[in-house]
Amino acid sequence: MTAVPTPAARTRIVEAFADAGVTGQLYAADIDSGTRIAVGGDADVSTASVHKVCLVATLYREAAAGRIDLRRQTEIPAGARSAGPTGLGVMRDAARLSLRDLASLAVAVSDNAAADLLWDAVGRDTVNRTMGELGLRRTVAVQTMRELYASMAEDAGAGGAAALVDPAAVSRLRVLDPARTNRSTPREMAALLAAIWRDEVCEGARGAEGEEGEEYGAELRALLGLQAWSHRLASGFPFDDVRVSGKTGTLPTLRHEVGVVEYPDGGRYAVAVFTRAASTAVTLPAADAAIGRAARIAVDALRASALRA
Template sequence: MRITDTGTGTDRDTGTDTEAAVREIFRDAGVRGWLHARPVGGDGPRSAGREVCVGADVPVVMASVYKVVVLVAFCRAVDAGELDPRQPVTVRPGRRTPGSTGISALADPVTMSWRDLVTSMITVSDNAAADAVLERLGLDSVDAVLRDLGLTATRIRGGDAEVQRTMLADTGTDDVAAAFSVLADNDVPVAFRELSPAFGSATTPRDMTRLLTRLWQGEAASRGQSDFARRLLTAQLWPHRLRSGFPDAAVVAGKTGTIGAVRNEIGVVSYPGEHPVAVAVFTHAARTDVTVPRADAAIGAAARQAVNALRAPALDE
């Protein structure tokens, strides 16, 4: 692994042991993995322009990581006065995207505010909430975020409903539960387009740490809306990926993404008295089982290696 000073174009080798450890983590877990990490803020010599790259510019499948872009688009719409976050909206069963969390899992009509829908979208990765918010905002608003923040390698083709429509077509099934059963069967080969970054929503690890960095520095939305977005990412409930790699002293804010053999998480890790570090880890497992604990744990372990290489005191200037 190399830490690159993007200001001078020179590299500092952190030791082959670190690089070997990261790649061994991915190998042991039976996954292909891609990672990028960079400090958030700090212009001193120990933090400026440094990054950790393991396939940082390789196109990868986003899965539910796309919801962070939708979150930023929502914040910008609130800032522009185009959307009242307190306005109540009713999401009815017949129009809800299936899923196992949030209002996706409920049977009756649900009424809540736009900001509460966004909260459910991020904290429990609620598919129905995400699609309701995306429909309200429109893909043009999401594309504007990508364009304005310089996320040139990222493409979002639709929300979870679009993914599920493709999944039903590719698996030849009539409902989402049956489609996921087919995808989880290692003995049934399926050419699922959403598992290829060439067809579905795609990004790169570098683009996602850029997104997080701009959000943490208050450059993606107003201060108030940036604070709101960071609070939601910190409140995400899943502890089995990024969170698993760090001690209690670290605050981990993140968003997972899962579809078939794809398991991802992007986030920001903050230690007291230090510059936060943005990290993005994307994986594709050799097996398609619904639960692959070793692949989940590999995300936290790989992130820990990268973050530890970039940790620096906040007063390093």
């Protein structure tokens, strides 16, 4: 792959992070040419809900191989669901959903309860094996969402969720340490997205119902386009004819997003941005916006590089 030969773009990305009061890592690549730009692209990062991309990619790869049926129904009793501010976690009645509808919730609104039902169905070892098969050996799942939140509750102590704006409490959180939680690197998350968009995740497979692997790949890409949040990556591309598919990740001081930006001229770019704020405040619009700003600088640099080539 060819690196972008303009250090000015990298400088602007670092400045965008600094202006927002965050430190950040970014990796962006032209999916078709391989031209890329990176700022700390090989740093280990705590992935938070970004790891749901690994989960749903594995689900669809397993379905394409005929080992799991996406239409399989899951009974979801009322109560006893994984914590979270969206989706099944805030619903009060029993439900029944297919695996692929659970995947839609896990991506569209980052539903932790839906994601954990998928973790139960697919298995953490299967997700890690799949990442290894795709060459992503630094992308490792250590915890389900319920385990991640249980770890946070334990580390926060008696103060509970209210303590998570206390810098001392935040410093105790194992989920912020890539060595002790779900982890990856910006380069590997961008590589996973590029593989999905190049039809390499479900390549050559045929599912239990006879669908070709590329049909599963198309459904997986459509799934990743369902995300409801537009305040991070998509904020850098406010155009009706530019499509942004992505997945956010959020923990105390951490704000991330990985996604694919597709232009009407056929250009498509895999982007992974991970940030950590100096402030422990829950609401930091500038930090969210910095993700879109940094991504836009990176994609503009990739597009300019293609024109110079």
